[in-house]
Amino acid sequence: MRVRWIMEGFVEPKIVCGSLLSIGNELLLGDILDTNAHHIARELRVHGFRLRRVVTVEDEEDEIARYLLDLLDRSDFVIITGGLGPTDDDRTRQAVAGALGRPLTGNREHLERLHRRVERKGIPWSEHTGRLACFPEGAVHMAPELPMAGFFLEHRGVPCYFLPGVPHEMETLLARKVIPDLDRRFPGRPIYVKRVLRVQELVESEINRRLASLEPPSPGIEIGYLPQIGENWVTILVRGTDLDDVTSRLTEIEERVVALLGPQYVSGSEDEPMELTVGRLLSGRRWKLAAAESCTGGLLARRVTAVPGASDYFERGFVTYSNEAKVELLGVFRSLLDEHGAVSAATAEAMARGARESAGVDVAVSITGIAGPTGGSAEKPVGTVFMACSTVRETVVRKHLFWGGRTQIQERAAHAALVLLWRVLLG
């Protein structure tokens, strides 16, 4: 049973193991969640590396030094995040210098680069900024072309990547520098290919029921579920040594999974969020979209316009928070608001139709509801949301009852409106 997905000739490849040293008091004080470790773990895995352990310590030289030496002894590579800033509580440079016996030395070229950068920004030079140009002996700046800290050194043959703790900087350097470098250093390691399927309108238990005949996953293939706001992700991970083999096995299993789920519920892959999927459909039809939102307060427009090139199909958005705005901008009749209330199917329908007509677009989506925490009633509790999608041909209205706090209700409502738009565009 467990070898069902193992192809003939499958050889378990040598695994490359890394460790992560995560530095920062705020992680240990419970101020922030360690999303960096999570991101690094996922990226390493997708690229065929295994993260064996994560050690999180305070910004303190002794601790950093001790665990850096420990991890160096036990890893094929080490990634270190945090403590690279210019301030006094950033201790990583000093700790590395001490632990590895590599004194800090200023890098003249980088110092000049920092001077130019500071000048361009028009901020005064400080001694602290100068610290950013100091590296342990033998270390090289990881990305001099980018305005972020991060250096690399090899110690006793083990590559060590020192990255900033700021998530977007860490993510940029990981993707552009660390993974490509590891890739060069460790050829022939196992390959993982992963596919995420975004599943709409099916709850997790239903997904599980539909995929039951695939269980249990084989050692070469793992299938997982990851609930997201408004949608569920089904992940397929296939391991092997040969890219063609792995890819063809992925294609095979993916087809089976999609067939079992029902193709009409799968909107796209990991890098195809709903706003991109509907954006492509709109572009393909050369349709223009408008949005009219009340309780989501601009979140729907924000998601649509998060996609580069959204200006090709997104014409305008109305955040009609007040009744006056609904009347003046969308032409909703005041009598309709009085009779049905702002949170009603009739208002959602009138908002979508009004937005479409006043913006002169092909399709418009509306949302009106009660995001809470106050404003609910027995008849319309917090979480009640009406939405509509209007084209020349039809106006489709849906009612939802979402759970969770204000933010979750807003996020679920915006997502459901994108799903409604998707259904209408698919016809």
Add this chain to the structure above:
Amino acid sequence: MRVRWIMEGFVEPKIVCGSLLSIGNELLLGDILDTNAHHIARELRVHGFRLRRVVTVEDEEDEIARYLLDLLDRSDFVIITGGLGPTDDDRTRQAVAGALGRPLTGNREHLERLHRRVERKGIPWSEHTGRLACFPEGAVHMAPELPMAGFFLEHRGVPCYFLPGVPHEMETLLARKVIPDLDRRFPGRPIYVKRVLRVQELVESEINRRLASLEPPSPGIEIGYLPQIGENWVTILVRGTDLDDVTSRLTEIEERVVALLGPQYVSGSEDEPMELTVGRLLSGRRWKLAAAESCTGGLLARRVTAVPGASDYFERGFVTYSNEAKVELLGVFRSLLDEHGAVSAATAEAMARGARESAGVDVAVSITGIAGPTGGSAEKPVGTVFMACSTVRETVVRKHLFWGGRTQIQERAAHAALVLLWRVLLG
């Protein structure tokens, strides 16, 4: 220097330092975020304990044993989570038995309890379930009255708490057993109080420069920096034994920090994001706000309306993505757009003024810029953003050049617009 902040009669309390050993492959595969570590860190801190380090390892005996011994040597107490289940991949019991030389022995009383529990549930008894009644020599079941794993042992005077990895079980045992036991074992330990100051318009190095005369932080007070999107956080952590004393020292140091930073740059505390700060100012003045956005696509309105009760002051938002929308909804002259371009100071000014007048509100904020990745030019590169804030009295315009990807530029622009609004509201 280091004792500057020590009050007269202040006795440095002994700090009780713990370590966490977090066991589980899923954490290292990037499947799930380690919310357990975050929860434990926060709870310990609130109760006056300090989490010095977290080590995350796979469910593997050698790794568990090695780091358990390491942490035992360096901690006043150790919490271990995960690997306590009945299946073959749960290795914590065996690892502890080996590392500490405490062979596993069955606990007859607990075995009978498990038998009764399984019978009551009507599920068949399995050899695996029996493993749950095996503990390392000298260990006691942590909560026999609860249907969850978890045991306690003291090794060379160091208390070790073994908790399940399932979050709600871990949280229950932490609150009901671990914290009360620590509380009994370590009386007279320090109290911590913390304040986060949100700082606007000052870069990290400038904050550091202004706070330089506070450095180095005293043993009783820690000051840290945490860069966020568009703002910086300065954190103040004060330690002591007496709540009144700690609170008054926090107030004192906070006043000094604010004075050094400049009160006009401090917008609020951790639970007062910019959208809440401006919301309160608007409410206080009984002013209504409108937003007119182009490149941020609704993000500004979304942030404002994320606050419960925003309907008291947020009237409407315009997402005028197309030039037509700017002309039709905001009354921007087409000739102005032709002459200056949609991304210009003149357009930002006209948008804010137009939004204020057409919505009939007291104040309006506008944003127009190039979020990228395309659309930039030599004169107006990607990241160029103009924003304006208009009242009856004045219309203030600002130009920014933000860096980063599309999302970051959008987020920084929306934040900067809130800061501009804040400045105008403060007069």
